[in-house]
Amino acid sequence: MRTPVQNAQLALLLEVTGTPKPGNVDRAREYPDLRFEHFMAGAVGANDGLRMVGTGEPVGESFERAVAGMADQRGGNTQFGALLLLVPLVRASATGELTPEHAAEVVEETTVADAAGFYRAFEHVDMGIGDPPKGMEDLDVRRGADAIPELEARELTLEDVLAASVEYDGVAREWVSRFSRSFETAERIVSANGPVPDRAARAFLEALASEPDTFVVKRHDEATAREVTEAARAALRGDVDPETLAEELVAAEVNPGTTADLVAAGLFIALEDGLAV
Amino acid sequence: MRTPVQNAQLALLLEVTGTPKPGNVDRAREYPDLRFEHFMAGAVGANDGLRMVGTGEPVGESFERAVAGMADQRGGNTQFGALLLLVPLVRASATGELTPEHAAEVVEETTVADAAGFYRAFEHVDMGIGDPPKGMEDLDVRRGADAIPELEARELTLEDVLAASVEYDGVAREWVSRFSRSFETAERIVSANGPVPDRAARAFLEALASEPDTFVVKRHDEATAREVTEAARAALRGDVDPETLAEELVAAEVNPGTTADLVAAGLFIALEDGLAV
Numbered sequence: 001m002r003t004p005v006q007n008a009q010l011a012l013l014l015e016v017t018g019t020p021k022p023g024n025v026d027r028a029r030e031y032p033d034l035r036f037e038h039f040m041a042g043a044v045g046a047n048d049g050l051r052m053v054g055t056g057e058p059v060g061e062s063f064e065r066a067v068a069g070m071a072d073q074r075g076g077n078t079q080f081g082a083l084l085l086l087v088p089l090v091r092a093s094a095t096g097e098l099t100p101e102h103a104a105e106v107v108e109e110t111t112v113a114d115a116a117g118f119y120r121a122f123e124h125v126d127m128g129i130g131d132p133p134k135g136m137e138d139l140d141v142r143r144g145a146d147a148i149p150e151l152e153a154r155e156l157t158l159e160d161v162l163a164a165s166v167e168y169d170g171v172a173r174e175w176v177s178r179f180s181r182s183f184e185t186a187e188r189i190v191s192a193n194g195p196v197p198d199r200a201a202r203a204f205l206e207a208l209a210s211e212p213d214t215f216v217v218k219r220h221d222e223a224t225a226r227e228v229t230e231a232a233r234a235a236l237r238g239d240v241d242p243e244t245l246a247e248e249l250v251a252a253e254v255n256p257g258t259t260a261d262l263v264a265a266g267l268f269i270a271l272e273d274g275l276a277v
Numbered sequence: 278m279r280t281p282v283q284n285a286q287l288a289l290l291l292e293v294t295g296t297p298k299p300g301n302v303d304r305a306r307e308y309p310d311l312r313f314e315h316f317m318a319g320a321v322g323a324n325d326g327l328r329m330v331g332t333g334e335p336v337g338e339s340f341e342r343a344v345a346g347m348a349d350q351r352g353g354n355t356q357f358g359a360l361l362l363l364v365p366l367v368r369a370s371a372t373g374e375l376t377p378e379h380a381a382e383v384v385e386e387t388t389v390a391d392a393a394g395f396y397r398a399f400e401h402v403d404m405g406i407g408d409p410p411k412g413m414e415d416l417d418v419r420r421g422a423d424a425i426p427e428l429e430a431r432e433l434t435l436e437d438v439l440a441a442s443v444e445y446d447g448v449a450r451e452w453v454s455r456f457s458r459s460f461e462t463a464e465r466i467v468s469a470n471g472p473v474p475d476r477a478a479r480a481f482l483e484a485l486a487s488e489p490d491t492f493v494v495k496r497h498d499e500a501t502a503r504e505v506t507e508a509a510r511a512a513l514r515g516d517v518d519p520e521t522l523a524e525e526l527v528a529a530e531v532n533p534g535t536t537a538d539l540v541a542a543g544l545f546i547a548l549e550d551g552l553a554v
Contacts, residue, residue, distance in 0.1 A: 002349060006321050013290070013317040027304050027313065036304065037474050040290040041554045044283050047324070072279060073554050197314050277318045277350050 004093040004272060005047070005054040008086045011268035012043040012079055014277070015260060018200035020242045022208070022232070023216075023249030023256045025078075027197070031250070038075025045069030046083055053087050054094045059110055060117025060158055063087045067121040077125045081171045081215070081261035084118075085182060086268055088175070098272050100178035107175050110158035116148045118158050130218060136164060170214040170258035174265070181207065185266025186273065196267070196277050204263045205242060208232035213256035220254060228256060281370040281549060282324070282331040285363045288545035289320040289356055291554070292537060295477035297519045299485070299509070300493075300526030300533045304474070308527070315352025322346030323360055330364050331371045336387055337394020337435055340364045344398040354402045358448045358492070358538035361395075362459060363545055365452070375549050377455035384452050387435035393425045395435050407495060413441060447491040447535040451542070458484065462543025463550065473544070473554050481540045482519060485509035490533035497531060505533060 002010065016039040019026040030036050049066025053059060066083045092103040122129075123144040132140040138150040139161070151161070165172035174182055185203050192199040209232035212225035228249065234240040249255070271277070279287065293316040296303040307313050326343025330336060343360045365387075369380040399406075400421040409417040415427040416438070428438070442449035451459055462480050469476040486509035489502035505526070511517040526532070548554070 002322065006324070009324075010318055010321045013321065014314060017314055017317060035472060037291060037294055037472060037554055040294060041287055044287045044290065045279065047283070047286075195312055195314060277314055 002271070003054065004090045004098075005050045007271040008050045008054075008090050008268050009043055009047050010277070011086065011264050011271060012046065012082060013040070014196055014200055014267050015082065015264040016040075016043075018197040018204065018263070020246035021201050021204045021260065021263075022235070022242060022246040023228070023254045024204075024260050026201070026246075029246055029250050031253070031255075034075045034078070038073045039078050041073035042070040042075070042078035045072045046079060049083070050086065050090055053091050056094075058114055058117065059087055059091060059106070060114030060120075062091075062117075063114075064117040064121040064124070068124040071125040077127055079261075079264070080121075080125060080127065081258060082264035084171050085174055085179065085261055085265035089179065089182070089265060089268055093272050098269060100180065100183055104178045107159050112152055112155055112157055114158035115151045115156050115161045116145070118161060119143070119147050119151065120145050128219075133164065133168070139164075168214055168217065170211070171261055173214075174262070179265065181211075181262050182265035183269060185262050186269035189266055189270040190273055190275055196275065200263050200267055201242075203266055204259055205232050205235055207262050207266075208256055208259045209236050213259045215257035215259075216254055224254060228254060279548070280331065281367045281375075282327045284548040285327045285331075285367050285545050286320055286324050287554070288363065288541050288548060289323065289359060290317070291473055291477055291544050292359065292541040293317075293320075295474040295481065295540070297523035298478055298481045298537060298540075299512070299519060299523040300505070300531050301481075301537050303478070303523075306523055306527050308530070308532075311352045311355070315350045316355045318350035319347040319352070319355035322349045323356060326360070327363065327367055330368050333371075335391055335394065336364055336368060336383070337391030337397075339368075339394075340391075341394040341398040341401070345401040348402040354404055356538075356541070357398075357402060357404065358535060359541035361448050362451055362456070362538055362542035366456065366459070366542060366545055370549050375546060377457065377460055381455045384436050389429055389432055389434055391435035392428045392433050392438045393422070395438060396420070396424050396428065397422050405496075410441065410445070416441075445491055445494065447488070448538055450491075451539070456542065458488075458539050459542035460546060462539050463546035466543055466547040467550055467552055473552065477540050477544055478519075480543055481536055482509050482512055484539050484543075485533055485536045486513050490536045492534035492536075493531055501531060505531060 017027050019028040046066040046069050048069050049062045053062035070079050088106045092106045096102050122141045162172040162175040188203045189199045212229050216225040235242045235245050294304050296305040323343040323346050326339045330339035347356050365383045369383045373379050399418045439449040439452040465480045466476045489506050493502040512519045512522050
């Protein structure tokens with residue numbers, strides 16, 4: 001029987017194993033500077049932080065530790081968003097039933113210190129993030145630990161910080177919506193057939209077809225994200241070969257990272273639910 | 278900085294990531310019942326045992342725990358031999374310099390209790406092993422824990438047990454020869470260029486060309502193992518495409534598992550030596 005911490009690590013590994021996952025690094029495709037082995041090393045390095053949150057350490061500090069360990073490889077950011085979903089889900093599972101309600105409780109219980117840990121996590125990895133939303137300039141995540149006095153002055157918890165980002169960040173949206181898409185993805189994975197990585201690849205395509213990927217919006221624009229959504233729908237209809245779509249998106253360097261994060265969270269929930277590998 | 282335990286886990290993951298590794302499961306090839314994801318789950322499950330040996334727990338007990346965790350997936354035996362090499366190497370690295378001499382000291386210090394742990398490990402996984410050598414019937418590993426009274430009566434340490442298998446087991450040979458081929462493989466990986474999984478695949482082919490794989494001898498016969506050695510030499514000379522050789526060996530279900538174990542050990546030593554991923 002794997003522990004929640006082990007299942008979280010396995011979810012990270014299975015996520016990148018599934019192929020094709022159009023635009024993302026997977027078992028069959030990679031970018032010259034962001035390769036499959038960087039995700040392996042990221043999953044190994046993240047483990048200490050995952051273990052911390054599984055044994056009762058604070059969510060923010062655990063997340064920072066997970067990100068610091070994940071970043072100890074040459075590919076840069078591999079699993080930041082996935083860890084931001086897995087850390088509260090591991091806590092939820094380690095302290096009770098892994099349900100949307102219990103996960104929401106973990107979110108509600110986050111503190112200002114957790115928000116500080118979240119900001120410190122940005123110091124370990126270059127996220128290539130753009131300007132913050134209006135009114136949030138002092139809380140620009142690019143400031144890292146320098147933003148902590150402002151967090152403390154405004155008494156903002158990690159839940160508050162992420163709630164401020166829901167408009168443009170699909171991972172933050174999960175935090176404030178009881179991880180609805182993560183649980184939905186888990187259901188798809190559990191109810192599918194065949195090897196788990198194949199189920200993950202299918203769930204990725206379905207999630208990509210259901211909503212524009214916010215990472216693509218950030219790195220490119222809204223129009224590109226919508227095109228990708230349309231292309232994923234076409235692939236699901238059978239009008240486009242998902243392998244061809246994968247080639248095209250990698251060539252264009254369009255990388256739906258948030259959708260991959262959702263799949264990692266969905267895999268974790270499915271594994272905790274008893275999905276056998 | 279990764280710990281020895283983390284590098285051991287990463288070595289397991291990178292070993293299976295390298296491709297082509299003719300005959301073995303790798304990133305591009307798998308068997309219907311033994312797939313890439315089983316190696317991912319094996320590496321996750323092995324971690325507790327690796328952590329035990331890294332923190333001073335007995336070698337045999339740690340190995341048993343690593344194997345039990347590794348076997349918690351549906352593919353069967355994925356990394357038994359690799360773990361039998363990694364466990365003493367992790368101990369050597371965690372308690373001093375990772376040198377052939379210090380690794381040999383770890384071997385010399387093994388006890389009868391370590392031998393008992395080794396036998397117990399066989400209860401967690403079906404290895405499909407044949408008859409033991411003459412005079413070793415009472416110590417048939419297929420007896421598992423039932424053989425422990427005999428081990429105790431004869432006062433056999435884990436070193437003694439493996440020394441009795443050097444003729445037909447390449448992993449046992451490493452135990453009694455200061456892990457010479459593991460260190461040699463590490464040197465090849467360190468001195469090569471390019472992504473680490475590509476280096477591992479090349480080192481695999483070189484190790485396969487240098488000596489008949491004992492796992493192939495056990496599962497097939499000496500002649501088959503020699504043919505594979507010749508084929509690997511032809512691939513290194515450029516007379517055969519390694520990808521074609523990989524297709525052929527997988528089709529014939531000829532699986533040079535011991536050579537893969539050596540590559541995992543070599544990757545671990547290289548990572549401990551500072552090889553960046």
